Amino acid sequence: MTATAISIITISDTCSKDASSDTSGPTLVQLTREMFPQSLIRTTVIPDEREVIEAMIKEYCGMDVDLIITTGGTGLSSRDVTPEATKAVIEREVPAITVALTTESLKKTPMAMLSRSVAGIRDKTLIINFPGSKKAVIECFEIVRPILNHAIAIIKNEITKVKSVHNSMQLDHVCSHKKFSSNVDLSKVALRPRESPYPMLQMAEAFKVIDSVMKEWEKSLEQVKIEDSMGCIVGEPLFAKEPMPPFPASIKDGYACLSSDGAGVRRVRTVVRAGETSEAPLEPGECVRINTGAPLPPGADCVVQVEDTKLISASPDNKTELEVEIIKAPKAQQDVRPIGFDVALGAELVGEGAVVDAAVIGILAGAGYQHVRVRTKPTVAILSTGNELQDPSEATLKPAHIRDSNQMMLKALLKENGYPSVCMGVARDEASELATSLSDAFKRADVVVCTGGVSMGEKDLLKPVLLQDFGATLHFGRVCMKPGKPSTFASCQFQGRTKYIFALPGNPVSAYVCCLLFVIRALRICEGRRSDFPRMRVRLNNSFPLDPRPEYVRAVLRFTEDDLPHAEVLGNQCSSRLLSACGASVLLELPPASDNLDCLPAGHVLPAIITGRLEH
Numbered sequence: 001m002t003a004t005a006i007s008i009i010t011i012s013d014t015c016s017k018d019a020s021s022d023t024s025g026p027t028l029v030q031l032t033r034e035m036f037p038q039s040l041i042r043t044t045v046i047p048d049e050r051e052v053i054e055a056m057i058k059e060y061c062g063m064d065v066d067l068i069i070t071t072g073g074t075g076l077s078s079r080d081v082t083p084e085a086t087k088a089v090i091e092r093e094v095p096a097i098t099v100a101l102t103t104e105s106l107k108k109t110p111m112a113m114l115s116r117s118v119a120g121i122r123d124k125t126l127i128i129n130f131p132g133s134k135k136a137v138i139e140c141f142e143i144v145r146p147i148l149n150h151a152i153a154i155i156k157n158e159i160t161k162v163k164s165v166h167n168s169m170q171l172d173h174v175c176s177h178k179k180f181s182s183n184v185d186l187s188k189v190a191l192r193p194r195e196s197p198y199p200m201l202q203m204a205e206a207f208k209v210i211d212s213v214m215k216e217w218e219k220s221l222e223q224v225k226i227e228d229s230m231g232c233i234v235g236e237p238l239f240a241k242e243p244m245p246p247f248p249a250s251i252k253d254g255y256a257c258l259s260s261d262g263a264g265v266r267r268v269r270t271v272v273r274a275g276e277t278s279e280a281p282l283e284p285g286e287c288v289r290i291n292t293g294a295p296l297p298p299g300a301d302c303v304v305q306v307e308d309t310k311l312i313s314a315s316p317d318n319k320t321e322l323e324v325e326i327i328k329a330p331k332a333q334q335d336v337r338p339i340g341f342d343v344a345l346g347a348e349l350v351g352e353g354a355v356v357d358a359a360v361i362g363i364l365a366g367a368g369y370q371h372v373r374v375r376t377k378p379t380v381a382i383l384s385t386g387n388e389l390q391d392p393s394e395a396t397l398k399p400a401h402i403r404d405s406n407q408m409m410l411k412a413l414l415k416e417n418g419y420p421s422v423c424m425g426v427a428r429d430e431a432s433e434l435a436t437s438l439s440d441a442f443k444r445a446d447v448v449v450c451t452g453g454v455s456m457g458e459k460d461l462l463k464p465v466l467l468q469d470f471g472a473t474l475h476f477g478r479v480c481m482k483p484g485k486p487s488t489f490a491s492c493q494f495q496g497r498t499k500y501i502f503a504l505p506g507n508p509v510s511a512y513v514c515c516l517l518f519v520i521r522a523l524r525i526c527e528g529r530r531s532d533f534p535r536m537r538v539r540l541n542n543s544f545p546l547d548p549r550p551e552y553v554r555a556v557l558r559f560t561e562d563d564l565p566h567a568e569v570l571g572n573q574c575s576s577r578l579l580s581a582c583g584a585s586v587l588l589e590l591p592p593a594s595d596n597l598d599c600l601p602a603g604h605v606l607p608a609i610i611t612g613r614l615e616h
């Protein structure tokens with residue numbers, strides 16, 4: 001999570017007359033810049049005037065600033081009105097921030113009793129008052145530092161509006177190291193929570209959270225070779241530096257003529273084939289034998305195809321045509337592509353936001369471009385977790401082990417959707433090993449996709465490790481869907497950059513479906529594409545029982561005489577049975593079972609998300 005906009009307001013009569021005397025403002029700029037390196041930080045110095053302070057806070061809030069820190073004007077003198085002004089503009093107070101500031105500052109100086117700081121929220125902006133001295137500013141910043149990311153994330157991602165997510169955020173926030181480490185301690189397994197502490201989001205809520213979090217991804221462009229640009233999104237338009245064709249070219253194999261000569265016999269002066277030029281201008285009564293794609297000789301203004309001519313005379317060896325008859329009078333420009341006919345000089349070859357396809361690559365190659373600037377894709381790392389996993393290459397299985405199928409499957413699925421990734425191997429279900437592997441993955445990638453360890457087992461340690469070791473914000477930890485219930489989405493700051501983590505359930509089908517629905521959605525948002533896969537209406541071939549959760553059923557489509565394709569479910573849909581995804585063209589979107597509908601009958605028409613090839 002990155003604050004995109006921060007405002008520092010120095011409130012002081014003295015500093016407003018001489019800004020160079022302000023030391024607290026610049027100190028806050030430095031502190032916030034270190035914590036939010038990618039943020040836009042605005043500063044201002046204003047006098048201790050209540051109306052001015054109120055107006056300034058309101059103005060920044062109107063500019064979608066995420067965080068406003070004021071410094072100064074919190075004391076007891078009659079000019080100290082910052083708290084009053086702040087109270088007048090905030091919509092909701094956050095009193096615990098003030099309590100923390102006071103409690104912690106009192107440990108350093110009893111003077112803290114004389115600060116009347118206020119903290120609160122106006123619209124989507126968090127506003128915190130700090131006292132005026134540089135020392136106090138440094139101390140206060142250290143006190144609020146641990147909550148800034150979470151607080152801004154909650155406010156900014158509108159998660160406050162999604163009650164369940166809000167609960168989850170609060171939960172995450174109070175999910176202390178100790179609470180989760182009891183989970184880790186096998187000897188105290190009896191103390192683990194017997195209910196998941198993570199609220200179960202509806203799909204629409206989960207999508208909304210992903211969309212709002214991923215919108216923060218900082219978009220950039222990169223230059224790639226055109227042959228490597230397939231499927232990329234064009235970042236800057238490209239224009240034709242040359243016309244196509246660059247010369248008037250014949251469309252037919254025949255004779256270049258002067259249209260003013262009309263029909264009749266012509267002397268065949270010479271020949272011009274594709275790739276050749278002919279220098280001498282055509283004289284009346286002459287023609288030049290020409291091939292498709294060859295440049296018209298100077299003077300010629302039309303081409304007559306060989307089918308519309310008669311041979312009149314040839315050399316004795318028949319290797320040269322000497323005279324031909326043009327049967328029908330040609331029109332000017334007949335069968336000629338003038339200069340720039342296909343692409344005019346300066347025409348737009350490919351626009352910003354276009355998806356590079358084979359034709360675009362052909363156009364760019366034909367126009368002499370070797371590179372194209374495209375929108376940068378996030379880098380992705382894949383990690384499998386589980387003590388039971390062996391590398392797929394191992395010949396024999398150890399007792400109670402299985403081979404890791406998720407890693408290769410996810411890599412292929414991402415590649416199929418245009419996203420390269422790196423594989424980070426398998427981490428064992430130990431907190432320290434998971435932390436090391438995650439940290440290695442964060443060094444390699446912006447987005448980390450891991451599988452396993454997100455449900456209720458005492459060895460399901462992904463969530464606690466993300467919270468404890470990386471101070472991650474858990475955007476969600478459970479989703480009402482089948483498969484994929486324990487799907488987890490988090491973000492954290494790592495070495496000054498935001499990392500996004502999709503911790504998918506270990507069951508292979510859950511990982512497959514959640515990668516399609518959540519991970520690829522997120523990656524597409526980063527690239528500025530439309531987030532959803534296309535959908536179509538299909539007819540169910542056989543009846544299908546409904547689950548209490550909305551279900552994503554893998555199916556193939558059969559195109560018949562019927563107006564709609566028929567969806568054939570790919571066998572048992574158990575979340576461990578990856579065979580149910582082999583060859584799938586679509587995910588059928590099944591509604592949850594209800595009192596009046598617990599089974600969809602054969603022939604029922606329902607939406608299908610197109611995730612694979614429609615025909616094989």
Ligand SMILES: Nc1nc2c(c(=O)[nH]1)N[C@H]1C(S)=C(S)[C@@H](COP(=O)(O)OP(=O)(O)OC[C@H]3O[C@@H](n4cnc5c(N)ncnc54)[C@H](O)[C@@H]3O)O[C@H]1N2
Pocket residue numbers: 384385386388389402403404405406407451452453454455456457460483484485486504505506507508510575576
């Ligand atoms: N008490 C509860 N138990 C479970 C719940 C629940 O709500 N309460 N949810 C179930 C659901 S739904 C799912 S889905 C799974 C998710 O499990 P985890 O994400 O914790 O994953 P693991 O426990 O590590 O593994 C689950 C399953 O998948 C196999 N697996 C894991 N990784 C791989 C891999 N890379 N390649 C192939 N197979 C893999 C693993 O061996 C397990 O069989 O939790 C349910 N439990």
Ligand code: MOO
Pocket residue numbers: 481482483484485486505507510575576
């Ligand atoms: O939600 Mo789990 O992915 O059904 O088995």
Ligand SMILES: [Mg+2]
Pocket residue numbers: 452453454455456457460
């Ligand atoms: Mg598990």
